Amino acid sequence: MIHFTKMQGAGNDYIYVDNRNGVVKDPTQLSPKISDRHFGVGSDGLVLISLSDKADVRMRMFNPDGSEAEMCGNASRCVARFAWERFFKKAKDEFDLETGAGIKHIVIHRDGENFKSATVDMGAPILEPAKIPVAAETNKITLDGCEFTCVSMGNPHAVTFVDSVKTAPVHTKGPDYEIDSFFPRKSNIEFCELVDSTHAKMRVWERGTGETLACGTGACATLVACVLNGKTSRAIDLELLGGTLHIEWREEDSHVMMTGPAEFVFEGTFEE
Numbered sequence: 001m002i003h004f005t006k007m008q009g010a011g012n013d014y015i016y017v018d019n020r021n022g023v024v025k026d027p028t029q030l031s032p033k034i035s036d037r038h039f040g041v042g043s044d045g046l047v048l049i050s051l052s053d054k055a056d057v058r059m060r061m062f063n064p065d066g067s068e069a070e071m072c073g074n075a076s077r078c079v080a081r082f083a084w085e086r087f088f089k090k091a092k093d094e095f096d097l098e099t100g101a102g103i104k105h106i107v108i109h110r111d112g113e114n115f116k117s118a119t120v121d122m123g124a125p126i127l128e129p130a131k132i133p134v135a136a137e138t139n140k141i142t143l144d145g146c147e148f149t150c151v152s153m154g155n156p157h158a159v160t161f162v163d164s165v166k167t168a169p170v171h172t173k174g175p176d177y178e179i180d181s182f183f184p185r186k187s188n189i190e191f192c193e194l195v196d197s198t199h200a201k202m203r204v205w206e207r208g209t210g211e212t213l214a215c216g217t218g219a220c221a222t223l224v225a226c227v228l229n230g231k232t233s234r235a236i237d238l239e240l241l242g243g244t245l246h247i248e249w250r251e252e253d254s255h256v257m258m259t260g261p262a263e264f265v266f267e268g269t270f271e272e
């Protein structure tokens, strides 16, 4: 019997398990079962929360196909709120989170005793093709005649610009692009529609998942692609199907800052 907490960040919903006592033995097996929206609890994946010897708290994120992602932006805000309320009892508003893509600094924005939002320092984007990874000389590739800008936020992303996210081929092309031979570790695929220099919209086909209502790392990768292609300023509000994230790519240290919501939905127990 596993006690879990369902949370969502901009509609990207995960199952969170306090795994400080190691109750989850095999997350690659558990994630597909518990994430199934008909035979399980239903979610975009499974997140294990535990203590860390390098930071204040640790997270590991598993896609519904059982694969582990190096980093997960929306989940990092939800883990931040979970730890802020349940581990730290709201005693500290800044702390560090250990992830598969390194230590991330968290700032909780509160209104008195109430959570408002969280800002995650997502670190610097990785643009070197071999480290994204993308099998190309540069981080710009052409797939199906469309140009993609490839960016890693610890996990791989490929961003293309479309006239309208409504008509973007998320489901018709996303699955093929995800596993294209350009991407040795597959890729998350983002379709971005520009609004103006400080606003854009994005839909995403996520590696190991399918379309989600939001992707935090994908939002960061999208902002980086917008700036690299001269499309927007370095700070934008990015509208996703499930909500809006504020993303800024700082000049001084090249870190990408992501701010957005994190909500509890329900508690439950799951028979493995």
Ligand SMILES: N[C@H](CCC[C@H](N)C(=O)O)C(=O)O
Pocket: 012, 063, 068, 069, 070, 071, 072, 073, 074, 075, 155, 156, 188, 206, 207, 208, 209, 212, 214, 215, 216, 217, 218
């Ligand atoms: N939704 C997550 C990204 C999960 C990425 C995962 N699908 C991968 O394999 O990289 C986010 O908010 O960043």
